[in-house]
Structures are given as C-alpha cells and as structure tokens.
Amino acid sequence: MKNWESMEAFIEVVRQGSFSAAAIKLDVSASHISRLISQLEADLGTTLLFRTTRRIRLSEAGELYYQHCRDLPEALSSAEEMISTLNQAPIGAFKMTCATTFGERYIAPLMNDFLLDHPKIDLDFHLTNRAVDLIEEGFDLAIRMGSMKDSSHLSRRLCDRVEYLCASRHYIDQYGMPHTLTELTKHRCLIGSKNHWLFQQNGQRKEVKVSSQWRSNSGPALLDAVRKGLGIAQLPDYYVNEDIANGKLIALLPQYQYPYSGVWLVYPKARQPSPKLQAICDYLIQRFQKNSTFA
Template identity: 85%
Template sequence: MKNWEAMEAFVEVVQQGSFSAAATKLGVSASHISRLITQLEATLGSTLLFRTTRRIRLSEAGELYYQHCRDLPSALGSAEEVISTLNQAPIGPFKMTCATTFGERYIAPVMNDFLLAHPKIELDFHLTNRAVDLIEEGYDLAIRMGAMKDSSHLSRRLCDRVEHLCASREYVNQHGMPHTLAELNKHNCLLGSNNHWLFQQDGQRKEVRVTSRWRSNSGPALLDAVRKGLGIAQLPDYYVADDLASGELVPLLTQYQYPYSGVWLVYPKARQPSPKLQNVCDYLIEHFKAHPNFAQ
C-alpha cells in the first residue's frame, strides 16, 4: 500500500511520543523514522509534526491525518490474526455440490463426519445432476464423474469407478446378448444423463452414441428399469455391483469394458487454496482410499 510504512511510522511517533520510542517499537533506527515522516510530509504537501529536542507536537494537518489513520495499524494486525486463525483450523461457510445419488450414498456421510470434527464449518451441500458453474454460482468444490474437460478449474482424483453394461436375465432370455458394439442399435438401450456409452476397443477409449425411447437423469430410476427388463443400460459399479454379484443382472460386452473412469474433486483456480478446501479434499481422499467399493 502506498505510504503505508510512513503512515505506520507516523502513528507510532504520535502514540509513543518520540522518534526513538517509535523506532524501538518498529525495530528500525530513529533516522529511518525521521526520513519516512519527511517523505510523508513531502507527499502530502503539509507539515504533520513540529519537532523540538524535547517533544513533538501535531500540526492541524497532522491532527486530522492522525485521526483518520490511527486505527489502521491495529486493524491490519487484527486482519492478519483472523487469517492466521483461518489457516490453522477450517472455519466459516463452505459450498459444495455433487451428483445426487453418489452424493447421498457416499459423500454426505463422509461430510457429516467431517463436520463433527470441524464444528465451525458451515456446510451448504447441493445435490444435483446438473453441471453447475462453480464461479458464477459461488461453489468452493464440485465432485464430478468421468473425463475432465474444463481446464479453467483445478482437480484432484478422488477415486476410480467402473462402468458396467448390463441387462436383466429376463431381458437376455427374451432378446439375446449383443456381441459387438455395432449390435447395440438392435437392442433396447436405456439412457441416463449422457447420450453416449464409454468403452475400450483395441486399447483405445471409444464413446458410442446411443439412441433410446427411455431416458432419465436419475440413476435409481435407470437401475429399476434395467431390473424390470426394459432394456440395456450402462451404470457405474456402485449402482450394480450387488446385482451383478447375485446374478440378477447380467454383464454385457465385457471385452469392451473401459477399465475405469475417475471421480474428481474440482475447484476454481486460486493462488493459494483455502485451508477449508484443502482439509475437505484431504479428508475425502483419505476416506475413499479405505473404501472397499472403490479402486485407487
């Protein structure tokens, strides 16, 4: 800040009553204090202090200037103390978002535990399958699935997930199984939020565009439709792992299954991520390292 050092020196001279006492308080020489005051008076075009060998006295301009700036050094100290406290322990509002089902099932319980350990955090947790604008809508953190496409944000990998193409046993008995990706257009495909399914072919990532007479942005609704034999769907492991293990759902085109896609912690770019953000991200990542349903 322009003139800040000189203003601080001026305030200390007035409050301490002498140049030498102000110099001792600020840890500089008395001659340095004198130079700062002289420069400040030159900049302002006014005499602030009348100096004698025994004492100092404020001029009219000096009195006015002192009244306006006397509290600024202590205010700066208070501001620095607040930031120091903030850096030591997470405190205050934190706004985050996640896809609905994943958020309800996996993120909300972890964040509730986090709040127990950090009672000064004020959490606003918004569950939606819509890709929110982090900057425009004021979010500190978003949890997103799949490939990262927005390079304007920073991200950390939370965990992996595997997408399974599957159908009910009744559907397979009635309609048969697809054996190639090209055969998908002969089957009843059920869509979620995306118009494409993710596969791997000849070691390369491949997205296959799918058309459907049934679609929903709800994972549980999609899973129910698959279970009832309405068609084929691609769903992540945390939806269908139990059904695949029990045999209620049948895996399809496993030779084309993509190894895994990511779940990401996404946040706006900043010079220094806040302690709240760092603490939340670290806590979530540590939890998912130990979670049995997710690969790392």
C-alpha cells in the same frame, strides 16, 4: 499503499508523544521519523503536527487523519495473523460439489464425519449432476466421474468406478440379448446425462453414441426404468451391483466392458493447496482406500 510507512510513523509519534520515542518503538532513527512525517504532510498538502522543543500537538487535520488511521496497523497485523492461521490449519469456508447420488450415498456421510473433527470449517456442499465451473462459481473442490480431460485443473484419483451395461430379465425375454456393439441400435436404449456409452474394443477405449426416446439426468430414475424393463442402460457399479448379484438385472456385453473409469477429486490450480483442501482430499482418499464397499 504509497504512504503506509509514513502513516505508521505518524501514528506512533502521536501514541508515544515524541519523535524519539516513536523511533525507538519502530527501531529507526529520529531523523528518519521526521523525514517520513514531513513527506506525509507534503503528500497530503497539510500540516499534521505542530512541533516544539518540548512537545508535539496535533493540528485539526492531524486529529482527523489520526482518528481514521489509528486502527489500521492492528487491522493489518490481525489480517496477517488470520491468513497465517488459515495457511496452517483447516478452517474457514469450503465449497464443494459432487454428482447427486454418489454424493448423497458416499461423500456426504464422510464429510459429516470429517466436520465432527474440524468444527471450524464452514461447508457448502452442492449436489448436482451438472458440470459446474469451479472458477466462475467459486468451488474449492469437485468430485467428478469418468476420465479427466480438463487440464486447467489439478486432480487426485479417489477410487475406481466400473460401468455396467444392463437390462432386466423381462426386457431380455421380450427383446433378446445383444451380442455386439452394433446390435445396440436395434434395442431400446435409456440414457442419463450423457449421450454416449463407454466400452473397450480390441484393447482400445471406445465411446458409442446412443440415441433414445427416454432420457433423464437422474440416476435413480434411470435405474427404475431399467428395473421395469423399459430398456437397456449403462450405469455405475454403485447403482447396480446389488441388482446384478441378486439376478434382478443382467450385465450385458461383458466382453466390451471398459475395465474401469475413475472418480476424481478436482480443484483449481494454485501455488499451494490450502490446509483445508489438503486435509479433505487426504481424508476422503484414505476412507475410500479403507472401505471397499463404497464404489
């Protein structure tokens, strides 16, 4: 602000009742205070103070100016204190997003536990399978699956995730077992929000584009379709581990299974992560490392 120093000097002169007392309060010379007030009056084009050898008196313009400005130094100081506190402790609004099922099953319970110890954080948690724009939509953190391709954001690995190509016993009995990737074109493929499946062939990552007459952006709906024998699908481990273990689903083409893809904590680039972002990321990573049953 152009006249901030002059305005601060003016306010202090009025409060202290003299130039010399204001100079002592602001730790400057009385002549410097006088120059600041004169410059302020010149910039505003009006007289703010009537000066005598014994006292000062506010003009009508000076009274109006003082009434509007007197609280600004304290407001600035309060704002600076709040920012300082914000930069030291995890407090304030925090907006994050995650894929629906993974968020419901794993992230929401952990965040609820986190908030018990950090009640000054106001959480806005969006569960969606849509890839949100962190900057445009004002998100502090996104939890995303798969390989990281967007270098415009920073990321930390939360955990590994394995994807299984699977089908029900009923489907295999009816349509047979695929033995190669090319044979998938002869099968009924069920797809989620992405139209490609991830594999490894000859040590290299390979994405296979899939076409289907059945598609849904809901993981539970896709899992239900696979269980009922409607076709083959590729689903993350946290959906199918139990069904594969108890024989309800059969893992297909294990020789082509990609070793793992990641689950990532993704956030916009900043000079320094805020304490709440740092605390939340550290907490989630720590909890996933301690509990192998998550994903």
